[in-house]
Amino acid sequence: MAKSRKKSTRGGAQFFEDSTKPVELSPQDERTLGKVYNLASKITTLVDQDSEPVLAIPARSLSNVSFNEKKRVLQMGAKTTNRELFNLSQAKSFMQTALVAAGAKRLVEMGKTTSIRGLYYMLKHDVKGTKEPTFHDQGECDPVIEDCEVLLEALREELHLFADKRGDMVGNITIVDSGDEIDCSRMGSGGYAIPSIVEPSVIQFKKCSADFVLHVEKNTVWQRFNEDKFWKKHNCILTHGNGQPPRGVRRLLNRLHTELKLPIFCLLDNDPWGYYIYSVVKQGSINLAYESERMATPDAKFIGVRSRDFERCGLSEGVKISLSDVDRKRAKQIADYPWFVHKKEWQREIDTMLRNGFKLEVEALVSRSISYMTEEYVPRLLKEGDFLD
Amino acid sequence: MAKSRKKSTRGGAQFFEDSTKPVELSPQDERTLGKVYNLASKITTLVDQDSEPVLAIPARSLSNVSFNEKKRVLQMGAKTTNRELFNLSQAKSFMQTALVAAGAKRLVEMGKTTSIRGLYYMLKHDVKGTKEPTFHDQGECDPVIEDCEVLLEALREELHLFADKRGDMVGNITIVDSGDEIDCSRMGSGGYAIPSIVEPSVIQFKKCSADFVLHVEKNTVWQRFNEDKFWKKHNCILTHGNGQPPRGVRRLLNRLHTELKLPIFCLLDNDPWGYYIYSVVKQGSINLAYESERMATPDAKFIGVRSRDFERCGLSEGVKISLSDVDRKRAKQIADYPWFVHKKEWQREIDTMLRNGFKLEVEALVSRSISYMTEEYVPRLLKEGDFLD
Numbered sequence: 001m002a003k004s005r006k007k008s009t010r011g012g013a014q015f016f017e018d019s020t021k022p023v024e025l026s027p028q029d030e031r032t033l034g035k036v037y038n039l040a041s042k043i044t045t046l047v048d049q050d051s052e053p054v055l056a057i058p059a060r061s062l063s064n065v066s067f068n069e070k071k072r073v074l075q076m077g078a079k080t081t082n083r084e085l086f087n088l089s090q091a092k093s094f095m096q097t098a099l100v101a102a103g104a105k106r107l108v109e110m111g112k113t114t115s116i117r118g119l120y121y122m123l124k125h126d127v128k129g130t131k132e133p134t135f136h137d138q139g140e141c142d143p144v145i146e147d148c149e150v151l152l153e154a155l156r157e158e159l160h161l162f163a164d165k166r167g168d169m170v171g172n173i174t175i176v177d178s179g180d181e182i183d184c185s186r187m188g189s190g191g192y193a194i195p196s197i198v199e200p201s202v203i204q205f206k207k208c209s210a211d212f213v214l215h216v217e218k219n220t221v222w223q224r225f226n227e228d229k230f231w232k233k234h235n236c237i238l239t240h241g242n243g244q245p246p247r248g249v250r251r252l253l254n255r256l257h258t259e260l261k262l263p264i265f266c267l268l269d270n271d272p273w274g275y276y277i278y279s280v281v282k283q284g285s286i287n288l289a290y291e292s293e294r295m296a297t298p299d300a301k302f303i304g305v306r307s308r309d310f311e312r313c314g315l316s317e318g319v320k321i322s323l324s325d326v327d328r329k330r331a332k333q334i335a336d337y338p339w340f341v342h343k344k345e346w347q348r349e350i351d352t353m354l355r356n357g358f359k360l361e362v363e364a365l366v367s368r369s370i371s372y373m374t375e376e377y378v379p380r381l382l383k384e385g386d387f388l389d
Numbered sequence: 390m391a392k393s394r395k396k397s398t399r400g401g402a403q404f405f406e407d408s409t410k411p412v413e414l415s416p417q418d419e420r421t422l423g424k425v426y427n428l429a430s431k432i433t434t435l436v437d438q439d440s441e442p443v444l445a446i447p448a449r450s451l452s453n454v455s456f457n458e459k460k461r462v463l464q465m466g467a468k469t470t471n472r473e474l475f476n477l478s479q480a481k482s483f484m485q486t487a488l489v490a491a492g493a494k495r496l497v498e499m500g501k502t503t504s505i506r507g508l509y510y511m512l513k514h515d516v517k518g519t520k521e522p523t524f525h526d527q528g529e530c531d532p533v534i535e536d537c538e539v540l541l542e543a544l545r546e547e548l549h550l551f552a553d554k555r556g557d558m559v560g561n562i563t564i565v566d567s568g569d570e571i572d573c574s575r576m577g578s579g580g581y582a583i584p585s586i587v588e589p590s591v592i593q594f595k596k597c598s599a600d601f602v603l604h605v606e607k608n609t610v611w612q613r614f615n616e617d618k619f620w621k622k623h624n625c626i627l628t629h630g631n632g633q634p635p636r637g638v639r640r641l642l643n644r645l646h647t648e649l650k651l652p653i654f655c656l657l658d659n660d661p662w663g664y665y666i667y668s669v670v671k672q673g674s675i676n677l678a679y680e681s682e683r684m685a686t687p688d689a690k691f692i693g694v695r696s697r698d699f700e701r702c703g704l705s706e707g708v709k710i711s712l713s714d715v716d717r718k719r720a721k722q723i724a725d726y727p728w729f730v731h732k733k734e735w736q737r738e739i740d741t742m743l744r745n746g747f748k749l750e751v752e753a754l755v756s757r758s759i760s761y762m763t764e765e766y767v768p769r770l771l772k773e774g775d776f777l778d
Contacts, residue, residue, distance in 0.1 A: 112759050113616060115609035121755040124707035133707050165608050166555060166631070168582040177577020188566020189591055193557040193582040196612065202578055219554050220504035223585065227502060242555070318513035318522050366510040370501050 023111035026201050028158065035152040036105045043098070053085040055097060058150040058290070065289040067338040072298035074289040076150065096144045097151070099123050099134055104148065107160035113197060116145055116161055150290045155199075156247070162196035167249040168219065169194055170226050171237030172210040173256075177203050184237070189226060194239070196248040198255065205260060212263045213237045213256050214303075214378065215245070217277060221267070221362050221373070228374040234382070237262070244277050250295045253281060257297045264297050265387065267378065270305035271321075271359035272330035275350070278302050283339050302388040303381050305360050307352035313377065319364035323357055345388050412500035415590050417547065424541040425494045432487070442474040444486060447539040447679070454678040456727035461687035463678040465539065485533045486540070488512050488523055493537065496549035502586060505534055505550055539679045544588075545636070551585035556638040557608065558583050559615050560626030561599040562645075566592050573626070578615060583628070585637040587644065594649060601652045602626045602645050603692075603767065604634070606666060610656070610751050610762070617763040623771070626651070633666050639684045642670060646686045653686050654776065656767065659694040660710075660748035661719035664739070667691045672728050691777040692770050694749050696741035702766065708753035712746055734777050 025033065043053050058064070059079040068075045085094045103123050107114060114122065120141040126133055135141045149156055156163070168191035174183045177195065184192050195202065214236050216222050222240035225231070231238045237256065241249040256262045266281055268274035282300045284292025309315065323331075331350050340346040353359065365373040381387060414422065428444075435442050447453070448468040457464045474483045492512050496503060503511065509530040515522055524530045538545055545552070557580035563572045566584065573581050584591065603625050605611050611629035614620070620627045626645065630638040645651045655670055657663035671689045673681025698704065712720075720739050729735040742748065754762040770776060 107759070110759065114613065114755065114759055115752065117609060117750075117752045118613070118755045118759070121708055121750075121752050122759065124756065125705050126707065135707075162609070162612060165557075165579070165612065168554075175577075177579055180575040180577040182575070182577055182579075186569040186571070187581070188564075188569040188571060188584070189586065190554075190566055190571075190582040190584040192576070193579045195577070195579040197578065220506060220551070223551060223554065224503065224507070316514050318515065318524075319510055361506075361510075363504065363506045363510050366503065366507045367513065370496070370499065370503060370507070370511065 022109040025108070025111075028199065028201050029108050029111075032152070032154050032158045033105060033108050035154055036101050036108075039101055039152060053094070055083040055094065055151065056080040057083050057097070057147050060146060060150060060287070060290070062286060065286055067283070071293070072283070072339065073292040073296050074284040074286060075292065076290045093144065095127075096134065096140070097147055100141070100144050100148045101152070104152075104154075104159035104161070113160040113162050116142060116156075116163070119145070119161055146288070153290075155291055155294060157197045157199050157251070163247045165194065165196040165248055166243075166246055167194045167239060167241040168192060168222065169237060169239045169252075171213075171231040172208065172235055173205065173237050174207040175203055176206050181206060185232070189223070191222075191226065194248050194252055196246065198248050198252045200255075203252070203255075205255075208237075208260050208262075209235065210237045210262060211235050212265060212382075213239060213253065214265050214267060215239045215241070215249075215253060215281070215300075216267045217241070217243065217269060217274065217362065224371070225374050228371050230374045230378070234379065241277075244280060247295065250281060250297075253300070254295055254297050257299060264300040265303040265378075265382070266300055267303050267362060267373075268305070269359065269361045270307055270309065270353065271361070272327050272334055274305070275331070275334045279334065279337060279339070283337075303378060304387075305362055305364070306388075307349055307356055307360075309360060309365075310356065310358075313365065313368060313372075315360070315364055316367045319360060319367050320356075320358035321361070323354070323359055327359065328354060343389070349388060411498040414497070414500075417588065417590050418497050418500075421541070421543050421547045422494060422497050424543055425490050425497075428490055428541060442483070444472040444483065444540065445469040446472050446486070446536050449535060449539060449676070449679070451675060454675055456672070460682065461672070461728065462681040462685050463673040463675060464681065465679045482533065484516075485523065485529070486536055489530070489533050489537045490541070493541075493543075493548035493550070502549040502551050505531060505545075505552070508534070508550055535677070542679075544680055544683060546586045546588050546640070552636045554583065554585040554637055555632075555635055556583045556628060556630040557581060557611065558626060558628045558641075560602075560620040561597065561624055562594065562626050563596040564592055565595050570595060574621070578612070580611075580615065583637050583641055585635065587637050587641045589644075592641070592644075594644075597626075597649050597651075598624065599626045599651060600624050601654060602628060602642065603654050603656060604628045604630070604638075604642060604670070604689075605656045606630070606632065606658060606663065606751065613760070614763050617760050619763045619767070623768065630666075633669060636684065639670060639686075642689070643684055643686050646688060653689040654692040654771070655689055656692050656751060656762075657694070658748065658750045659696055659698065659742060660750070661716050661723055663694070664720070664723045668723065668726060668728070672726075692767060693776070694751055694753070695777075696738055696745055696749075698749060698754075699745065699747075702754065702757060702761075704749070704753055705756045708749060708756050709745075709747035710750070712743070712748055716748065717743060732778070738777060 046053050059081050064077040064079040065074055083094050084090045103119050120138050124135050170184050170187045170191045172185050182192055219240050219242050225238050253264050257264050266278050268277050282298055284296035335350045365377055432442050447465055448470050453466040453468040454463055472483050473479045492508050509527050513524050559573050559576050559580045561574050571581055608629050608631050614627050642653050646653050655667050657666050671687055673685035724739045754766055
């Protein structure tokens with residue numbers, strides 16, 4: 001096995017014009033590479049047997065996604081779609097799939113990571129002897145990357161691909177990131193920028209005295225909580241994902257919960273987008289159901305803002321934002337999600353918003369006073385255990 | 390003076406339903422507060438004299454902006470527009486201006502900061518005895534904030550208002566942020582998240598051995614440079630602003646250059662957007678010309694990607710992205726900017742792009758090899774001093 005790998009590595013080095021030498025691999029990288037080799041060997045076996053090369057790609061369609069009530073995450077079913085080399089309509093995507101797998105192999109071997117944009121550029125070239133590009137544009141490459149993730153049963157991060165990074169962290173935790181020890185209670189007003197790959201090979205938890213994680217939607221709200229040193233007073237970790245949290249932030253929340261047993265509380269807007277963000281953090285994304293078990297945190301709680309808050313918190317009239325038709329439609333769709341449909345409290349919450357006819361942003365709490373959210377709103381809900389599940 | 394201030398503070402505390410006590414002020418905050426008091430006293434003086442209350446707002450129109458060839462930054466002219474209280478069409482904006490100034494005063498006194506969204510919510514209410522809101526929406530509030538900045542000659546940050554934060558930093562510099570010492574050479578793969586307010590009252594430079602700053606456009610490119618420890622090999626600081634750098638990042642680059650005398654090199658896409666980002670970093674934004682002297686870095690250099698690079702770097706055909714009509718139009722506008730129009734090299738650069746008919750992203754360099762940009766491209770240009778000014 002070791003021998004044949006060495007051979008293939010040389011092949012890879014010739015295929016990509018890259019002289020970087022292979023590095024020593026981590027156990028995780030060894031596993032990923034093993035998966036790529038298995039895939040390749042399945043194809044060569046077929047060829048050796050004079051059979052037509054074919055890949056069975058797990059179907060990423062909605063019909064192949066279901067909610068696992070026990071694990072409380074989205075899961076992919078067993079449906080697959082064949083991708084054949086000797087089929088005019090599938091030959092190109094067969095080639096693209098092999099190319100992405102080869103690219104991932106190369107990245108892992110080099111010990112380098114790249115963005116999906118970088119991989120696209122790395123793989124894009126005219127097929128030898130033709131004017132036909134391997135990929136016309138990024139849009140042709142992205143779904144093939146997702147195909148490879150499900151085909152190889154490897155998270156994108158394990159294929160050494162990273163997504164955009166955004167989102168920051170402060171609080172009572174010390175981590176080690178790529179060998180650097182980082183005390184997140186000494187990160188000033190800026191904070192520690194959460195990287196896009198937070199797998200245990202990159203990030204280790206060194207010391208944590210925090211009791212929970214408060215995840216807020218927006219960086220501006222995060223700045224308010226950090227300035228008021230909320231995490232110090234309430235012994236917690238404070239994160240944000242600048243809107244819908246990117247993969248790195250979701251995976252980090254998952255790890256903080258599963259490995260350190262920290263409860264995760266989400267402070268999001270009282271609107272369909274806020275509900276959706278909660279749903280993605282909690283249950284995973286429908287598009288990427290195959291990664292939910294490691295990216296989602298089914299125990300996450302929704303700590304507000306709630307539809308009842310306009311009256312309950314005595315907010316001023318001006319903070320109401322009328323619901324649009326799109327908002328109403330989205331709210332109804334979300335109410336029908338399998339993980340919300342049987343929950344009375346969520347049905348009531350969404351129903352109240354629809355009857356209110358308006359939505360509320362977290363910043364609306366500023367109309368009470370600048371630090372109302374950090375000094376009264378969240379502390380009261382935490383104390384009373386008053387959140388949605 | 391001290392006495393009259395105290396009085397007004399109480400008034401403020403009544404006006405805003407906020408019980409937070411005033412804090413001790415920094416010299417900077419004292420100055421800002423002094424400016425607000427001067428403004429208020431101008432108005433009350435007019436009232437005492439039985440004159441009509443009027444504010445002379447410096448005009449923020451393009452016609453009042455000029456390029457100062459000597460300082461090499463955009464500057465506002467002396468034109469002002471009157472805003473009168475006893476004028477039906479101006480009374481509301483007079484009230485809004487006073488309201489924003491009062492809000493800033495309140496924030497400074499409390500030692501708190503907020504987003505412009507937060508300020509909007511803080512100030513929005515129905516005018517007493519009417520159903521008329523002080524602001525209909527955020528869009529009505531934002532220009533008034535800018536009016537107050539020019540009127541008070543205070544950066545937004547000095548009014549305790551912050552913008553979105555994005556952008557990270559790593560490298561051979563140790564800073565102090567809100568009392569926390571942060572060694573940016575020990576920040577792992579994630580980095581130090583640059584806050585939106587980086588004024589000397591918040592961020593101090595403690596120790597810096599770096600020779601220069603490399604500012605890259607995108608976080609994905611920044612990740613590549615950080616992973617390859619470019620800043621360690623080349624003794625520099627590495628920043629990004631996730632696209633057009635937000636105010637905090639631009640102000641930080643300005644401070645790194647003016648206070649630490651570090652050259653700033655910008656690695657941006659070879660497209661009109663990349664040119665524009667360079668222009669904003671270097672000369673300031675046309676909309677916000679009044680802050681250019683503290684936000685812009687006229688000595689910043691453009692280190693690529695260049696229109697010549699497709700051939701020069703031997704990139705593969707697939708990396709070309711055709712120019713759109715909008716691209717062509719924007720490129721011509723940028724070529725006519727006063728700080729580009731007399732520079733032969735910039736005229737040639739933009740002209741070459743137009744003749745090429747395509748643009749190139751920094752990531753296109755990946756088509757050579759994954760670390761071509763960090764190991765060959767940028768080091769060669771730095772060594773040869775080959776950049777645009």
